[in-house]
Amino acid sequence: MKKIAVVTSGGDAPGMNAAIRAIVRKSIYHGLDVYGIKRGYLGMINQEIECLRLGSVADIIHRGGTILRTARSPEFLTMEGREKAFAFLKGERIDGLVIIGGDGSFRGAKVLEDAGFSTIGVPGTIDNDIPFTDYSIGFDTAVNTVADAINKVRDTATSHERIYVIEVMGRSSGYIALQAGLAGGAETIIVPEAPFDLTEVCNRLMRGVKRGKLHSVILVAEGAASAFSVAEEIQKCVQMEVRVTILGHLQRGGTPTAFDRVLASRLGAKAVDLLLEGKKGCTVGFWKGEIIATPYDEIFSHTKEFSWDDYKTASILAI
Ligand code: ADP
Numbered sequence: 001m002k003k004i005a006v007v008t009s010g011g012d013a014p015g016m017n018a019a020i021r022a023i024v025r026k027s028i029y030h031g032l033d034v035y036g037i038k039r040g041y042l043g044m045i046n047q048e049i050e051c052l053r054l055g056s057v058a059d060i061i062h063r064g065g066t067i068l069r070t071a072r073s074p075e076f077l078t079m080e081g082r083e084k085a086f087a088f089l090k091g092e093r094i095d096g097l098v099i100i101g102g103d104g105s106f107r108g109a110k111v112l113e114d115a116g117f118s119t120i121g122v123p124g125t126i127d128n129d130i131p132f133t134d135y136s137i138g139f140d141t142a143v144n145t146v147a148d149a150i151n152k153v154r155d156t157a158t159s160h161e162r163i164y165v166i167e168v169m170g171r172s173s174g175y176i177a178l179q180a181g182l183a184g185g186a187e188t189i190i191v192p193e194a195p196f197d198l199t200e201v202c203n204r205l206m207r208g209v210k211r212g213k214l215h216s217v218i219l220v221a222e223g224a225a226s227a228f229s230v231a232e233e234i235q236k237c238v239q240m241e242v243r244v245t246i247l248g249h250l251q252r253g254g255t256p257t258a259f260d261r262v263l264a265s266r267l268g269a270k271a272v273d274l275l276l277e278g279k280k281g282c283t284v285g286f287w288k289g290e291i292i293a294t295p296y297d298e299i300f301s302h303t304k305e306f307s308w309d310d311y312k313t314a315s316i317l318a319i
Helices: 016-029 040-046 079-091 104-115 139-160 173-186 198-210 227-237 248-252 258-276 296-300 306-318
Strands: 003-008 033-037 049-051 095-099 121-124 162-168 188-190 216-221 240-247 283-289 290-295
Touching: 003 016, 003 040, 016 033, 016 198, 016 258, 033 121, 040 079, 040 095, 040 104, 049 079, 049 296, 079 104, 095 104, 095 198, 104 296, 104 306, 121 240, 121 258, 139 162, 139 216, 139 227, 139 240, 139 248, 162 173, 173 188, 173 216, 173 306, 188 306, 198 216, 198 227, 216 227, 258 283, 258 290, 283 296, 290 296
Parallel strands: 003 033, 003 095, 095 121, 121 283, 162 216, 162 240, 188 216
Antiparallel strands: 033 049, 283 290
């Protein structure tokens, strides 16, 4: 192992830069040459590569986004596109690749693996939908962003005595909604993993109104329902005004939390260790208090378990 490359792919997540920094510095510490490939698989096809030195990753640990940029590459899904990427990596004599991204990026990594390249995946996605890791890089920051937004919406909800339906990201995962809802004290959390009954949501709201509640916050994961349709249904059964807030891409940005920076540093360093040990074809993760490696096939054949205990607790606390 002499020359490794790092790449960020798919949806960006706060903390990706901290992971790049860890990978670059750990590699240099062990005497490796380390390169950055720009814009994910698109950059492999378009041959966008640069040498990374200690100074290249200075002053980035606290910055959101990714200095390597990221992209989605439909061309990499074609045989022709892949062949270009393989030829580029071979020409550059890359011995090992660290791919920071989500499920789609790991499927791309598996394609490279099957073509004979050594790859390690580092989970970087705010959705927290990767199995065999309790947390993916960026999730904690996104949860804090949403919790902060709930605080702010709550102020105006109380002043105007309104119900707010807040839609959050997560693709088909309800993790952001669940954790941020718990942290922000949302009255109702709607996630794709659990069936929901809007009549029951309305009944709960009515009980709250009778008790003199001045406002309510309902958190909806984008994969479960549209906030507008939830609001429309609720408006039919309550007298209070119902408003919608869609947080959107602001959940992807911002300074990564200390938790995400520590996680990114640990996972990035472990990825380099694995390549040096001759391991490949797996992702790193923080699972039950330990940093572990899990083969791609295991990742693809499992769905991340939903935190039912937290979901139940959140429902009880919002009584
Ligand atoms: P994420 O990594 O955040 O889940 P995407 O699902 O958009 O993001 O995947 C990022 C990129 O990975 C895609 O643009 C594509 O180039 C590649 N990719 C996604 N799915 C596959 C697949 N099944 N096989 C090969 N490459 C894939």
